[in-house]
Amino acid sequence: MLRPPEHPLRSLYFVNGWLDAALIGGLSIIVFVALRLFTSNHTTSWAIETASILSVFVNYPHFSATVYRLYQSPDNVRQFPVTSLGLPILLIGAVAASLWQPAWVAPYFVTLFLVWSPYHYSGQTIGITMLYARRSGFEVGRWQRLALTTFVFSTFIANFAYPRSGDPIMRYGVMIPIIHFPAWFGILMIAVMCAAAAALLYFVFAWSRTQARLLPAIVLLPAVTQLIWFLPGTQTAMFYEFIPLFHSLQYLYIAWAMQIGLRMSEQAGAGAHRSIAYESLRWLLRNCAGGIAMFIALPWLFFWVNLPMITTAGVVVAALNIHHFFVDGVIWKLRNTAATSPLMMNVADWSASRVPVTV
Amino acid sequence: MPIARTVAGLLFVLALLCCGPVLAQELPKPLSDPVTGREAFLAVVIVAMMFGGLVSFFLFGRVSEKTHVALALLSVLAGGFSLLVLFGSFLYENPVAAIFVLLLLIGMFKLMSLFESGRAGRKQSKE
Numbered sequence: 500m501l502r503p504p505e506h507p508l509r510s511l512y513f514v515n516g517w518l519d520a521a522l523i524g525g526l527s528i529i530v531f532v533a534l535r536l537f538t539s540n541h542t543t544s545w546a547i548e549t550a551s552i553l554s555v556f557v558n559y560p561h562f563s564a565t566v567y568r569l570y571q572s573p574d575n576v577r578q579f580p581v582t583s584l585g586l587p588i589l590l591i592g593a594v595a596a597s598l599w600q601p602a603w604v605a606p607y608f609v610t611l612f613l614v615w616s617p618y619h620y621s622g623q624t625i626g627i628t629m630l631y632a633r634r635s636g637f638e639v640g641r642w643q644r645l646a647l648t649t650f651v652f653s654t655f656i657a658n659f660a661y662p663r664s665g666d667p668i669m670r671y672g673v674m675i676p677i678i679h680f681p682a683w684f685g686i687l688m689i690a691v692m693c694a695a696a697a698a699l700l701y702f703v704f705a706w707s708r709t710q711a712r713l714l715p716a717i718v719l720l721p722a723v724t725q726l727i728w729f730l731p732g733t734q735t736a737m738f739y740e741f742i743p744l745f746h747s748l749q750y751l752y753i754a755w756a757m758q759i760g761l762r763m764s765e766q767a768g769a770g771a772h773r774s775i776a777y778e779s780l781r782w783l784l785r786n787c788a789g790g791i792a793m794f795i796a797l798p799w800l801f802f803w804v805n806l807p808m809i810t811t812a813g814v815v816v817a818a819l820n821i822h823h824f825f826v827d828g829v830i831w832k833l834r835n836t837a838a839t840s841p842l843m844m845n846v847a848d849w850s851a852s853r854v855p856v857t858v
Numbered sequence: 859m860p861i862a863r864t865v866a867g868l869l870f871v872l873a874l875l876c877c878g879p880v881l882a883q884e885l886p887k888p889l890s891d892p893v894t895g896r897e898a899f900l901a902v903v904i905v906a907m908m909f910g911g912l913v914s915f916f917l918f919g920r921v922s923e924k925t926h927v928a929l930a931l932l933s934v935l936a937g938g939f940s941l942l943v944l945f946g947s948f949l950y951e952n953p954v955a956a957i958f959v960l961l962l963l964i965g966m967f968k969l970m971s972l973f974e975s976g977r978a979g980r981k982q983s984k985e
Contacts, residue, residue: 652964684953825973828973
């Protein structure tokens, strides 16, 4: 159960309603609608190139932000030694095995990442929903959480039950066969999803009636966004290429709020706006550089492997992603009290630096 | 009763004498066959899992329970991945088995989401 807010909030949003709604999912929904209406259902090189360029500024920094938060301090490494040190060793072993046996280890390593990835997206959807629920005062008890998680994870499973194509696909330089499920499985998952959605809406209406006000739409926005990403989104070839980008954008926004909240709480109120801009720019540049090092420089280190570069890069990318899934599971728990407080602040609090945060 | 035991013993010895040579002929000689890539991969995974266990053993009393749990989960991940490599073709060939494999993978992801979080330890302390 979420703890009640530790101090009265000035606003539900980190910056404002428009920006929060856009980055948490609104922008992705607008892009989806535009691509659905105005493009054919075939991936074009334009979509792939655009998504690749934007990756450098959004996707890669989102991975780097996670890594930076864990490894920036020896204390953090000591707090999570297996995640920080043990897991990379295991993943290096998995990369070595995949490059050693590219025919039948690499496809399963990439498959593991491709199945884990939407699971990770679902976890983020639940996390952000819980965050805004807490900020809005919507109490998420056992049954509300069950309805939310059932809805979110059923969209994830239904996404697998309805593949876009029946043919094997080339992902990250590795040929991946399509998983075929029985027809009834997809129908079952849609039924479960609808039942969970109905239960969730019941809790929302019950809360709204008790509180005599409507639940802020942003609380439900992450779940609606995930529904669009995973069902009509994956069926829309052009939009499919951009889903990781929007997931990363969501993540970066929350990670940025966390970073600024922590930094601003260490500084006095004077010149705080300039500090926010400076700290944001510094953080973004650092993460862009880190992302380029991880996703462009690191795969190049394997140039000597006698395999196509795209295959080598695909295996390394799979390892970086799996590492990210683990790291993301622990970084929000770094020194729990401090890790929660910045996420309950907003831009006004950062400027005034009124809320003391124990670091 | 002693007679019955003696008869049973004799029958067992006779059975061994009859079937023994046949069994001996059928015994495979795995070490004389060349190791396939898949067997070599399995061997590496087994070594990795043993290594994880040994690290946990040698760090007993020096690191927290949370770290031991995380090391155990690393072994689960290594074992789970090797099973996926061995039997993953079911995922693509048999639709019903695909459901089973997908649910197993989700279970493993859920388990890994508790990785080094200390939640397992908290649950234990509540009990």
